[in-house]
Amino acid sequence: MNRIEKIVKMIRKEEPEVLLRTEEEGQFPVLRVERDRVVPVLRLLRDDFGFESLMCETASDRGDRIDLIYHLFSTPHRETLVVKTVLSREKPQVETAEDVWKSANWYEREIFDLFGVEFIGHSDLVRILLPQDWVGHPLRKDYRPAPEYHGMKIEY
């Protein structure tokens, strides 16, 4: 039994019905997780399986939904694990992973800035890359910028 199977088994025991499915065919094993319980699963992965760093947290606009993607890495085991969850496009909301990994703080601010995903319980959820008075979330597929910004015409 390899570690991924162990992880899946453990999660099924601790958090039943959270794990939707696993995908193995890609580059790394992927765990598809229920949106409401994603943070407990992440905490479990950190504490029990040694995924001590969150390499990357990002989102992707799939047209009808927004995918939230966590890339976890465990230095001692040299193992990468991807955790994915699906958010609704109209009102994307998810619990923050800031308490699990500190690096999530800025990743989530960036996702909030560019995708408009709201992270519940985040300590400082403000725009990070764009100006505070910017309108819209640019990395969404249907994004159209405001006609001008402080008197400067936005040509897009």
Next chain:
Amino acid sequence: MGLLEHKLPENVFFTKLDQLTMRWGLRNSLWYMLFATACCAIELMQTGMSRYDFDRFGMIPRATPRQSDLMIVAGTVTYKMALRIKRLYGQMPEPKYVISMGSCANCGGGFVHSYSVLNGVDKIIPVDVYVPGCPPRPEALMEGCMKLMEKIDQEPRLVRSAR
């Protein structure tokens, strides 16, 4: 025609003091503001250093806009940054000049279709010399500066507060 000009033979050449010395002083001592945004900043920096040596022309970097005569906008100008550039330009004392360095500052360059990039710094501040390239070689930047010096030589007035 003043009285003096009448009395003197025609081949005497009259000029104002600022036509000669003032201009000469300004063109030989263009202190540029260290205004680096993106990639071109590295080439700007290398121009100031050992191999190319801006100091030969009397050009030295100043950190504060109050003491600089020339603003070299090196790199991409985003909308967020544009407001600061406007402000920094306003803080520079007259006579002041702007060199737009690199495609991004000239017209948006490769980022012309980006939602957050201003398509050319000349939309917010007046630009004297455009240096093309992505990024321009130090030689190109130096030529831009020499062109600016020529421009200073030819301009009717040094202080252009009305522009």
Next chain:
Amino acid sequence: MESSSFLFAEFLQQAFHVSPTFAAVLSLLIGVGTCVACIPLIPGFGSYLERKVSADIQQRIGPNRAGFLPFGIMQVLADGIKTLQKEDLIPAHADRFLFRAAPYVCIVGVFSCFAAIPFSEYGYLSDLNIGVYYILCVSSLMAVGIVLAGWASNNKWTLLGGIRSAGQMVSYEIPIAMSVVTVAMHFGSLSLAEMTMAQREGWSIGFWNSNLFVTLSFVVYWIAALAECNRTPFDIPEAESELVAGYFTEYSGLRFSFFAIAEYAEMFVVSAMAVVLYFGGFYLPFEAHLPFLQELPDGVLPWLHFIVFLIKVWFLIFLMIWIRWTLPRYRIDQLMDLCWKGLLPFAFLNFLGSACWMVLGG
């Protein structure tokens, strides 16, 4: 020793047959006028030297394009002309009066020091019997000017620069004073001219004829002098990478150039002090043992001395520039540590040691 202005007055009186009083006043006016005209040459040459030496250290060429004279000598002139014509900006929220006054305070403070420096036998304005202390006191005006500039600009960076400078200058005045006292005690005089005369036999920095502790006090003096001039490694009041441009961040054009002039003039003053105190003033080494100097035609020796003095001073300024382009800078608390925990106890012990040396050895 007679001041040059008196000799000049005599010359005027004999040449033009004017009354002695008028000749004296005229000679003074001409003397002061010449000095005022010549003193800006010093900072000018200082900044030229700085740029050329730094270029040399950094494998560059340095300014060489301005004007028709070679080696970019006219660069300084170009800089000067340019700063003259720049727009005179006063920030909207600045204290207008203090903002204007600050550069003048600096300039006056530094340039007043030149009055007491003996450039050669006749080349000084006034032989003050407390010359050393006059220079120490008057040059402190620079600190006042800097704090004023920092405060009046109403900018947080300049304020930080001004406060740093105040702390630094107040602290480093004490080691300077202690090392100067050590020398003054050695010579038994506070007059710069008398100190110079006493070094005709040999410079006070030398181990051969002098007090070891005087030589040591030069180390203290030189470190503290670097701090007094805000030179690297002690350039924290104007630390370019930390405080933008320190206390003169908001100054433009002529007012900024006043600060630059004051800075180079201050370098000249502290270097001249070092030359007078430790390097035999305007005398050549072992001048008393060089009889052929006495056989030179009349009037040549003072000029030779004048040149020797300038060479020594410029060498020390070169040293400062060399240090600046080599070392990184201290942090403010390390700077204070160095002063209060290092230099100051050392200077006091050195003073004590010097006193013991004089009692036991002398």
Next chain:
Amino acid sequence: MVTTRSTLRTQEMLLNMGPHHPSTHGVLRLILRLDGEVVEEVFPDIGYLHRGIEKIGESLTYKQFIPYTDRVEYLASMNVNHLYCMAVEKLAGIEVPERAEYIRVIMTELNRIISHIIGCGALAMDLGAFTPFLYGVVEREKVNDLFEMTCGQRLTYNYMRIGGVSQDLPEGFVEKTYAFLEEMERRWDEINRLITENEIFVQRLADVAVLTEADALSYNITGPNLRASGVDWDLRRDMPYSVYDRFDFDVPIGKGERGTVGDCYDRYLMRVRETYESLKIVRQALDGLPEGEVQAKVSKVFKPPKGEVYMRAENPRGEMAVYIESDGSTKPSRIKFKTPSFNSLGVFNKICRGQMLSDLVAVIGSFDIVLPEVDR
């Protein structure tokens, strides 16, 4: 003294550092809360160079996007080129010819060397020592010449292609690079003698802004900054990509030689030592440079299969990663750059508290922040 206490009042100062400040390495803005000179809190305000590269990537084909990767991080363009091409090759399953792999390693390591030159030099310059930087730049210019003769550009190279490199090494490149390596080793020793053991320099950096191992992992600090905190991890050695498994090199680890493990001096020292290691790698790669093709066969209309890829590479500032989602068309549906400086800036508020204002420039310099990489 009661009266003094009631009448004397101290006030915290909010100070705005940047976006135009000489030592913020670009357009970083830091909002500082100061108690005198002591920093109470740091709020980095980034995004002054946010150019929307990720959005641009979605409207360009895979090949068209390569020039933009240069501009993600201009101090190590080759490394980002390499990373992006590796990611796309992994996505499409393209085998790169061996000679191209060796050339790529040579280029990335040369780029790492000149990036560390700037990193160390800029740190020294921020601390007031100008000259080491200029000495370093003299060497940097030589590498720029090497790059220029290879691909015609000095800064943004656009040299690597999907499936190889754009052209073979020019004539004389190998000899010139050997000459450079020889010269650089000597000159790097010289620059280090000038600054590394300088007592003032050590005092300014030792014990300043200590980053512990646990924090480094939690904030996902990578690369030299992670190794300075005592973590023995180098992607090139531990999870080799390209042909890095064929080279023999050491990975320097922070030991707290002049202070605590994970202080600014350790971070500086990592960069100094890595430069020597990179020189070693370049030499080995040149020695073993095979003959052959430099470009694999890639179809003109390049369509990778549907899927996603997450590729990491050890860049001069840490691990950079690119995440590409492909929907099977000619354009990627999402490109995300995970950049090391972004994470480094995130830890500032934690480690800068209680440091002096002057230390802050040392911290920025020691992390070797590059802003376009943060803002993208």
